[in-house]
Structures are given as structure tokens and as C-alpha cells.
Amino acid sequence: xxxxxxxxxxxxxxxxxxxxxxxxxxxxxxxxxxxxxxxxxxxxxxxxxxxxxxxxxxxxxxxxxxxxxxxxxxxxxxxxxxxxxxxxxxxxxxxxxxxxxxxxxxxxxxxxxxxxxxxxxxxxxxxxxxxxxxxxxxxxxxxxxxxxxxxxxxxxxxxxxxxxxxxxxxxxxxxxxxxxxxxxxxxxxxxxxxxxxxxxxxxxxxxxxxxxxxxxxxxxxxxxxxxxxxxxxxxxxxxxxxxxxxxxxxxxxxxxxxxxxxxxxxxxxxxxxxxxxxxxxxxxxxxxxxxxxxxxxxxxxxxxxxxxxxxxxxxxxxxxxxxxxxxxxxxxxxxxxxxxxxxxxxxxxxxxxxxxxxxxxxxxxxxxxx
Numbered sequence: 001x002x003x004x005x006x007x008x009x010x011x012x013x014x015x016x017x018x019x020x021x022x023x024x025x026x027x028x029x030x031x032x033x034x035x036x037x038x039x040x041x042x043x044x045x046x047x048x049x050x051x052x053x054x055x056x057x058x059x060x061x062x063x064x065x066x067x068x069x070x071x072x073x074x075x076x077x078x079x080x081x082x083x084x085x086x087x088x089x090x091x092x093x094x095x096x097x098x099x100x101x102x103x104x105x106x107x108x109x110x111x112x113x114x115x116x117x118x119x120x121x122x123x124x125x126x127x128x129x130x131x132x133x134x135x136x137x138x139x140x141x142x143x144x145x146x147x148x149x150x151x152x153x154x155x156x157x158x159x160x161x162x163x164x165x166x167x168x169x170x171x172x173x174x175x176x177x178x179x180x181x182x183x184x185x186x187x188x189x190x191x192x193x194x195x196x197x198x199x200x201x202x203x204x205x206x207x208x209x210x211x212x213x214x215x216x217x218x219x220x221x222x223x224x225x226x227x228x229x230x231x232x233x234x235x236x237x238x239x240x241x242x243x244x245x246x247x248x249x250x251x252x253x254x255x256x257x258x259x260x261x262x263x264x265x266x267x268x269x270x271x272x273x274x275x276x277x278x279x280x281x282x283x284x285x286x287x288x289x290x291x292x293x294x295x296x297x298x299x300x301x302x303x304x305x306x307x308x309x310x311x312x313x314x315x316x317x318x319x320x321x322x323x324x325x326x327x328x329x330x331x332x333x334x335x336x337x338x339x340x341x342x343x344x345x346x347x348x349x350x351x352x353x354x355x356x357x358x359x360x361x362x363x364x365x366x367x368x369x370x
Contacts, residue, residue: 010112016126198331
């Protein structure tokens with residue numbers, strides 16, 4: 001029975017993030033495959049498709065670029081370097097996703113276990129995640145399409161083929177950041193519910209319901225308001241501190257796996273954003289002083305803002321995780337410092353605060369604090 005419910009929760013989670021997974025597959029990113037109701041590592045056909053996609057993009061661009069060089073008898077070294085860097089970046093992103101198949105599967109399985117412990121099984125619970133994914137993808141593609149059309153119309157020397165190559169490689173990088181955002185939001189949603197349970201335990205103590213509290217349980221029919229995440233009221237019964245500790249452990253494991261999967265994407269986003277911002281700013285200064293090309297300057301400014309906005313998005317969601325983590329710490333401290341509880345009960349409460357729940361970049365400074 002337990003396995004069936006967890007499988008159902010897993011399917012609901014996969015359905016919620018399905019729009020993201022499909023778009024990732026189009027760009028050659030395969031986190032896993034679902035075969036006969038089981039999550040497995042990506043197969044050789046998926047890997048071949050990713051290799052084929054990269055080869056077609058690079059070879060097609062090379063042929064078009066070389067034909068332009070032969071006709072104009074001019075070669076721009078900086079353009080060649082940029083293309084090589086973008087291609088290498090794209091390849092490393094795909095390889096990174098392929099090599100972390102097992103971790104991606106563990107993330108989904110851990111989320112399903114948390115949902116089982118929280119008794120989340122209604123499809124309404126996952127609608128918000130699916131809606132967020134669709135909105136982010138729609139906005140992302142609209143912005144890229146608008147930028148591409150603007151450059152084609154207003155920039156007289158704009159190379160369409162170069163623009164297509166740049167947009168495809170850049171949008172793939174930004175899609176990975178959107179996936180990271182959605183995964184972190186999935187954890188935050190569940191952490192919010194767990195914190196609500198801890199608040200209810202403390203509130204029961206404050207209301208002098210010492211018998212129920214000392215037995216480590218919430219009273220019957222405790223209402224937990226999770227409107228901020230799921231837009232509905234949850235009615236949960238008898239949630240023990242020790243069971244909460246196990247769920248917090250799953251949250252910590254999921255966060256650790258998320259760190260390992262997205263380490264490179266976060267580092268790549270930081271380097272590319274600041275590197276592109278400096279490069280684009282320098283190009284804008286050149287356009288202003290030498291060509292007086294206002295349209296080109298506007299296009300570069302928009303690209304800079306676009307790059308920085310994704311770092312802002314990641315900082316925002318990581319700060320949200322940080323706030324929930326601090327809230328957990330404060331609630332657990334209240335339980336630990338309550339000496340009316342038996343020692344064993346306080347030790348169980350302390351277990352809720354031990355798993356790490358911050359997002360770090362390659363084992364460095366927590367990304368939440370950036």
C-alpha cells in the first residue's frame with residue numbers, strides 16, 4: 001500500500017514538472033526516462049539525440065559562417081571564439097545532466113516520500129507547480145522571440161544564422177536555471193508545511209494542552225493553513241515529532257542531491273552572467289563612440305538586464321529557502337529549550353534541525369547568502 005501511494009505521488013510530481021522535462025528533452029537534456037512506471041537512466045538513443053543535436057547546430061553554423069567568410073574575405077576571430085565557447089558550454093551542460101541521472105531520480109523519489117509522509121495526494125496540490133513551470137517557459141520563449149525579432153528588424157548588419165545559434169545555446173542554459181528554480185520551490189513548499197506542523201505543536205503547548213504535547217502528537221483535527229503554497233486548508237491528524245524528523249531528513253537529502261546536480265549550472269550561470277555583462281557593456285561603449293548605433297546599444301542593454309534577471313531569480317528562490325531554514329531553526333530551538341518535555345522528546349525535536357537545507361555552489365559559500 002505504501003509503495004503504491006508513493007508511486008502515485010511520484011507520478012503526480014512528474015506530471016507537474018512534465019512541461020519542463022519535455023522542453024529539456026527537445027534541447028537534448030535527459031534527466032531520466034520513465035519506462036513501465038519506473039524511473040531509469042537515460043538510454044543510448046537519448047544520448048545519441050543529444051550528440052546529433054549539437055553536431056547539427058555546430059556543423060550548420062560552421063558551413064554558413066565559412067561561406068560568408070569566403071564571400072566577404074573577412075574573418076572575425078572574436079565571433080569564432082564566442083561560438084566555440086557557447087558550443088563547449090552546451091556540451092558540458094548536456095554531459096552534466098546525463099551524468100547526474102541517478103541523483104535526479106533520487107530527488108523525485110525523495111519528494112514522493114515526503115509527500116507520502118505529509119499525505120499529499122490531491123492533483124490540486126501540484127497544479128501550482130505545473131502552472132509556474134508553464135508561465136516561466138512561456139515568458140522565456142516570448143522574451144527570446146521578441147529579442148530575436150527586434151535584432152532582425154533594427155540591426156542592419158545582424159546575421160540571422162549567428163543569432164539563431166546564440167539564442168538556442170543561451171536559452172538552453174536559462175532553461176536549466178528555470179528547472180533549478182522549480183525544484184527548489186518544490187522543496188520550499190514541503191518545508192513550509194513541516195514548519196506549520198512545528199508551529200502547531202508549539203501553539204498546543206501555549207494553550208496548556210500539555211498532555212497531547214508531551215505525547216509528541218497534535219490534537220485531533222488540527223487545521224494547518226498552507227494557503228501560501230497550495231491555496232487550500234489542510235486537515236491533518238496526530239503528527240508525531242519523530243515522524244517530522246524523518247521528513248526533515250528527506251528534505252535535507254533532497255537538498256544535498258539538488259546541490260550536486262546543479263552545482264555546475266549555478267557556477268556556469270554566475271560566470272556567464274558576469275562575463276557576458278562585462279563583454280556586452282564593452283561592446284555597447286564601442287558602438288556608442290564609434291558607430292553611434294543606438295539600436296545596437298539598446299539591444300545590448302536588454303541582453304545585460306536579461307542575464308542579470310536570471311541571477312536575481314535564483315537568488316530570490318534561494319533566499320526563500322534560507323528564510324524557511326531559519327524559521328525551522330527557531331521553531332526547533334523553542335522545542336529543544338522547553339525543559340517541560342522529557343529529554344528523549346527534546347532529542348527527537350533536535351533531529352528536525354540537523355539536516356542541511358541551504359543551496360551551495362561547488363561546496364563553497366551558501367548560495368542563499370549571495
